Structures are given as structure tokens and as C-alpha cells.
Amino acid sequence: MDIRFESREVLKDKPQGALGFGKYYTDYMFIADYDKDQGGWHDARIVPFGPIEMDPASMVLHYAQETFEGLKAYRTKDGKIQLFRPEKNAQRFANSNARLSMPAVPEDLFIGAIEELVKVEKDWVPAKEGESLYIRPYMFASEAAVGVHPAVSYKFMIILSPVGAYYPEGMAPVKIWVEDEYVRAAPGGTGFTKCGGNYAGSLKAQEKAEEHGYTQVLWLDGVHRKYVEEVGSMNVMFLIDGEIWTAPTEGTVLPGVTRDSILQIVRSLGYPVHEEHLAVDDLMAAARDGRLQEAFGTGTAAVISPIGELCYKGEKAVINNFETGKLTQQLYDTLTGIQWGDVEDPYGWTRTVCEA
CATH class of the missing domain: 3.20.10.10 (D-amino Acid Aminotransferase, subunit A, domain 2)
Structure with a gap:
């Protein structure tokens, strides 16, 4: 699916200091629409991050048809931006949607949209140790109707947030x-x-x-x-x-x-x-x-x-x-080492998006 791009006139200042988790958002976001009577997914676009307009009768607000995912982009020391097992997130997203009677987002659309948005926002991927770019794909029922049934229209969106440690304790117990x-x-x-x-x-x-x-x-x-x-x-x-x-x-x-x-x-x-x-x-x-x-x-x-x-x-x-514990620390070091490209990836888990 072709992805349309809409540029913004002024880019945001990048955050300085401690990032926390989920406090800052990048310049752009991804949106695609689904309409059953229009043949499914259409109008994929990357647009300036900002508010979206919703009908007060949007079904997600009344019947909670909504799913989401979470993954990260990492900046390696050798100048690459990479993802970690995005196909697993795509598969889980499809399973979540099936349970909530929502249409599947094809894996090529799910991963392709993430890669295109991350390429646009590659300067937002942090370089400090332990920091990364959190990726939040999500989908919700946008049909305006008050009545309990699966919606016929949806929005699939992706937003990005540079993050540090999720818990203030970090790796402390x-x-x-x-x-x-x-x-x-x-x-x-x-x-x-x-x-x-x-x-x-x-x-x-x-x-x-x-x-x-x-x-x-x-x-x-x-x-x-x-x-x-x-x-x-x-x-x-x-x-x-x-x-x-x-x-x-x-x-x-x-x-x-x-x-x-x-x-x-x-x-x-x-x-x-x-x-x-x-x-x-x-x-x-x-x-x-x-x-x-x-x-x-x-x-x-x-x-x-x-x-x-x-x-x-x-x-x-x-x-x-x-x-x-010793094993806990070893597992953290091994997994994060693979994710940030500091150690060999014997499992083929990482996926290069672009050069930084």
C-alpha cells in the first residue's frame, strides 16, 4: 500500500535530559482507514502528530473495540536503526483483533507502516544507553453508531515516543x-x-x-x-x-x-x-x-x-x-545487547530499518 506523506512546517524540539516513559511524542504519526464497504484498508498516510477528530458516537467510545501493540526501535553503535521481532507483534495484533471481531491488519502493512514512520523519525531514536524509541500501533472502531455489533469502519494508527526506563527503579528490584x-x-x-x-x-x-x-x-x-x-x-x-x-x-x-x-x-x-x-x-x-x-x-x-x-x-x-540475581542480570544484558546490536544475534531477531 502506498503511504502518503504530509509535512509539517515547524519540527518540535527534541527533549533534553531524562526521558521517562511515554512523556514525549515525535513530529509525525501514521494513520490508515478501514471501511468494509470500500474494500478494506485505504488512505495510508504519515501526517503531523496532533489531535484527531472523532464522532461522539464512535463505537470505540461506547463498546471498547480497541487493540494495541508495543515494540521499540534501537540505535546501534555502528549507525543503524533496528527493530526487534516486529513480525511477532504483527501476529499478536492479528490475534487480538480476531478476538474482538475486528479486521486484521496485514503483516506487510503493519511492519511496512512502522518502518516508514521510523525512517521519517530516525532522528528521534535516542542514542544514550538504555534509551529507545517506543512504537505504539493501535486500532479502534471509528464507525458512528450506538448499537452493540462489530463496527464496519476502523482506524489503524502508530505513534512514537522516545523513552528511558519504564520503572523509576530501572534494573533495581x-x-x-x-x-x-x-x-x-x-x-x-x-x-x-x-x-x-x-x-x-x-x-x-x-x-x-x-x-x-x-x-x-x-x-x-x-x-x-x-x-x-x-x-x-x-x-x-x-x-x-x-x-x-x-x-x-x-x-x-x-x-x-x-x-x-x-x-x-x-x-x-x-x-x-x-x-x-x-x-x-x-x-x-x-x-x-x-x-x-x-x-x-x-x-x-x-x-x-x-x-x-x-x-x-x-x-x-x-x-x-x-x-x-545473576541470571536476571545475564538475561537483561543478553537481550538488550541483541536489541541494541552490541552482541551477536544468533536467533535472527533483529531487523534493520535504515542507517542512522
């Missing part, structure tokens, strides 16, 4: 609250998708965790309130007796791109991996007995976030003396 009152997902629901409703429904538990002095929530399964699933905006893994445990992706856990990458790396390092249900009582027992050696979350935004403490029903378990 975080404290996690094990949530046993609220539920994130249940079998047959939308837990495996990246849709806004999943995150809106998690906010009350997040507030609860923060009130108790914890950074994030560890969710339990929605049926038994017994098995560990994921941590807020991340998948979660535990090193117990020298073996990795993480929840299976059976419909209630997001199939994370970082999760998949880390599992491939730990297997290559010789660690046994259990993608199995792990009871929170067994997890806490392992912590009491000293068998829980390390714990960490994985996700595009934070990459890897070490967990230093769990709190479940008033019991607190400190992990690895509240220090970043």
Missing part, C-alpha cells in the same frame, strides 16, 4: 503485591489480547498495591484464585531450584514477545523450563525454604524487571536479599 481479590482474566475471555479493557480492569488492583507500598500486582488465575499468572504489564518468571517456572499461555496470559525471547535464551543456557501452573502457596513455600532463587518480570517496556519482594495475605517474601 521491585516490590510486588499478590492480588487475591480482583481478577485480571478468565478462560474464554480476552486475557491473551492486548486490548484497553484488560488494562482498565487492572487499575483498581494497581491502586491497591501502591497504597500498600508495592510497585506492581501479581495476578492469580480467575477460576481458583490459586495459580500465578502474570505481573501487571509483564509476564513473570521464577527461578526455583535452578529451574525456570512461568505460566502457560492458554488464553488468560499475554503471549509476550519478550517472554518468548527470554525462554529461548534460558533454554540455550541449559535451564529446564516449566510452562506450567504454579500455585502461589508453592511459590511462597519455595521462598520460605530458600528455593526461590530469583524472580523477574519480562515485557517490551521494562525488558526485564527483577522482583525483590512478594507480599501475599500479609506474608512478605524477600527474594535474593532484595538484589538483582
